[in-house]
Amino acid sequence: MVDFHRRPTGNRRIFPQSDIVTGIAHRLEKLRARIRECEDRHGRPPGSVRLLPVSKGQPAARIAETRRLGITGFGESYLREALDKMSQAPDCQWHFIGPLQSNKTRGVAENFHWVQSLARSKVARRLNDQRPARLPPLNVCVQVKLSGEESKSGVALADAEMLCREVSRLPRLRLRGLMTIPARVAGEDAQRLAFRTLAMEFQRLRRQFPEMDTLSMGMSHDFEAAIVEGATMVRLGTALFGARTR
Numbered sequence: 001m002v003d004f005h006r007r008p009t010g011n012r013r014i015f016p017q018s019d020i021v022t023g024i025a026h027r028l029e030k031l032r033a034r035i036r037e038c039e040d041r042h043g044r045p046p047g048s049v050r051l052l053p054v055s056k057g058q059p060a061a062r063i064a065e066t067r068r069l070g071i072t073g074f075g076e077s078y079l080r081e082a083l084d085k086m087s088q089a090p091d092c093q094w095h096f097i098g099p100l101q102s103n104k105t106r107g108v109a110e111n112f113h114w115v116q117s118l119a120r121s122k123v124a125r126r127l128n129d130q131r132p133a134r135l136p137p138l139n140v141c142v143q144v145k146l147s148g149e150e151s152k153s154g155v156a157l158a159d160a161e162m163l164c165r166e167v168s169r170l171p172r173l174r175l176r177g178l179m180t181i182p183a184r185v186a187g188e189d190a191q192r193l194a195f196r197t198l199a200m201e202f203q204r205l206r207r208q209f210p211e212m213d214t215l216s217m218g219m220s221h222d223f224e225a226a227i228v229e230g231a232t233m234v235r236l237g238t239a240l241f242g243a244r245t246r
């Protein structure tokens, strides 16, 4: 008997979705190889750098394909867009990496596992108060704005310590480390300079806050420079998924 409900299995290659699968799988493999090689070359232990896929502006289908490759954590910058995607992938870990205003803290506190873009103590207190008791403490990185950076958010380097101290005292937040988005500069030497500044501050703060284990720096265009300087997490969007669609 013919089963009309069953999709034919032999012709999957003709679906455009399959091109996306191949593209992401291939790029993921290449990016992992570059990360490994960079760890190797600079004396970093293998596996010490985590690749966080940044899925903002990418259709949910690409997240689904990436999950099939065994990846379960994603970075998102916009609350509403992220909530849509979470409903389709409830078993994933979500990192909020966008600018965070006070009026968005509840949605973030209730739905995310990490906030990497904390830049204000008022936002820290609200996230702490709004984190539901049934969930574990929210993982937090303090975003540091290095000089010359175009992005408006982030605390000045000199204020990072104060905000870290505040986070470390809030019971529903768990201080994990620092994050930065340096100004776009060409050439690895120039890129490394900014990353080195943050890495030195990270090492210094770690003596006061030994619970810090995350130095989140490096994006598609500069992640190798970030790894050389000590990044433990690189946030990759376009290098993994291709151009954003919105």
Ligand SMILES: *Cc1c(COP(=O)(O)O)cnc(C)c1O
Pocket (backbone or CB within 6 Å): 054, 056, 077, 097, 098, 181, 219, 220, 221, 235, 236, 237, 238, 239
């Ligand atoms: C968009 C974004 C990324 C990813 O950028 P790509 O250049 O696409 O890799 C990483 N971090 C933050 C904070 C972002 O907003």
